[in-house]
Amino acid sequence: MRRTSMIVLTDFGDLTVLLPVTAALLLWLLTSRAWGTAAWWVIAVAICVGITAVLKIYFTCSPADALQSPSGHTSLSTLIYGAIALIVAHEFDDWRRSVAVVIGIGLIAGIAVSRIVLGAHSPLEVAFGLAIGLVALAVFARPYLRRAPPEPSLRPLWYALLLIAALHGSQLHAETMLRALNHYLHIGAVICA
16 A cells, blocks of 8 residues: 555656646746746756756766666656745745645655655655755746736646646656667767766
C-alpha cells in the first residue's frame, strides 16, 4: 500500500503531467497580457530543464557514488507547483494564500520524498533537484511578484488541475530520451570533455 501511494505521488512529478501544465501557465500569462512575466516564465523553465538535463548527462560521464542524476521530478515539480502556489498566494490575501502555500510545499516535499522511497534517487540527487527548482522558481518569482496582482482569478489553477487530473499516471521517461539524444548527438563528449 505504501509503495502504491508513493507511485501515485511521484506521478504528479512526471513530465507527462508537468509539461502541459507548464504550457497552460504560459498561455494564462500570455492571455493576461503579462508579456514580460511570460518571458521570465520561459526563461525559468529553460533554466530548470536545461540545468537538470545537462547535469543528468554530465553525471553519466563521471558517476559519483551518491550523485548519479539529479531528480528531474523534484526540480520541475518545485518550479511548477511552486509557481502555482505563488500565483494563487499573490492573487489573494485571505485564507487561500496560506492554503496554496501549504499545498504547494506539501506536494513538492511529497514528490521529493517519493523519489527517495521508491529508490529512483538518493537524498543528494533529490536535494540537487530541489536546488535547481528553487533557483528557477526564484527567476520567475521576482518579476511575477513585482507586477500588480490581477483581479482574483483561479483560472490558472483550474487549468493546471484539469491537466494534472487528465494526465496523472502517464509516464514520460526523460532519462531514456536524454541517453538517446546524447548517443545520437554526442553531447556527452562536449559536456564530459
